[in-house]
Amino acid sequence: MDAVIQAIAEPRRRDILGLVVEKELSASEIASHFDVTRPAVSQHLSVLLSAGLVTLRREGTHRYYRARPEGLAELRDYLNRFWKDQLSLLKELAEAEEQTKKEKMDAGR
Amino acid sequence: MDAVIQAIAEPRRRDILGLVVEKELSASEIASHFDVTRPAVSQHLSVLLSAGLVTLRREGTHRYYRARPEGLAELRDYLNRFWKDQLSLLKELAEAEEQTKKEKMDAGR
DNA sequence: TACTTACGTAAGTGTCAACTAATCAAATTT
DNA sequence: AAATTTGATTAGTTGACACTTACGTAAGTA
Numbered sequence A, B: 001m002d003a004v005i006q007a008i009a010e011p012r013r014r015d016i017l018g019l020v021v022e023k024e025l026s027a028s029e030i031a032s033h034f035d036v037t038r039p040a041v042s043q044h045l046s047v048l049l050s051a052g053l054v055t056l057r058r059e060g061t062h063r064y065y066r067a068r069p070e071g072l073a074e075l076r077d078y079l080n081r082f083w084k085d086q087l088s089l090l091k092e093l094a095e096a097e098e099q100t101k102k103e104k105m106d107a108g109r
Numbered sequence C: 001t002a003c004t005t006a007c008g009t010a011a012g013t014g015t016c017a018a019c020t021a022a023t024c025a026a027a028t029t030t
Numbered sequence D: 001a002a003a004t005t006t007g008a009t010t011a012g013t014t015g016a017c018a019c020t021t022a023c024g025t026a027a028g029t030a
Helices: A002-009 A011-022 A027-031 A038-050 A069-107 B003-011 B010-021 B026-031 B040-052 B067-108
Strands: A055-058 A062-067 B054-059 B062-067
Touching: A002 A011, A002 A038, A002 A069, A011 A027, A011 A038, A011 A062, A011 B062, A027 A062, A027 B067, A038 A062, A055 A069, A055 B026, A062 A069, A069 B067, B003 B010, B003 B040, B003 B067, B010 B026, B010 B040, B010 B067, B026 B040, B026 B062, B040 B054, B040 B062
Parallel strands: none
Antiparallel strands: A055 A062, B054 B062
């Protein structure tokens, strides 16, 4: 999971992900969209691949990459859980605090 | 927004966030939970602060930090939009592909 | 079998960032 | 006011990583 977060932390990899969502593309095709060399894209793709965010399909000398929805979903679920815990906890704390304030006010009467 | 993603990409900062959700803590108190020096924590806190993920409350010589739910919510919403676009697009493409296959099969009859 | 195409991998470089030790700043206490 | 406490900030180091150039490799082509 840490690998997934690390992978999407890099802006260029998010851009690449955005490209291969629409259609599967080869490394060269992806590279042509950016101002970087092909090897740089290859390296990003291997990061995305090992993070489970893209899939690879070989066809002759070509290698087509495509976004893997399950990978994105896993990350989304992880973060949603993270946030749910934190946000609900914050909410409870805020309410408890509010209650304490009221009690103090009552006591001061 | 990029600053927010960058901020939570670092594991230690996620840990710190987890701590200051439960209750507001000073830099020293946070540092005592980890095997790093106070300055290191201070630096992480300034990153979290400028990303809008924590708030600061000064009280005498103390400075208390606390998770800022709005910051987390913003990030969650951003990513949810990102995913919604990508996942729904992927779904549509998958369905369209499925349809194409069927048509081919029908044509072959 | 040589040649080309489409890639990945290796090696090297520059930059960024996480960290520590040392210093500086502001509020509190004596 | 001097000393203490609580932190942030600075300088410097180290490691990670995004990138390029050069090379290796596997699948088609002449």
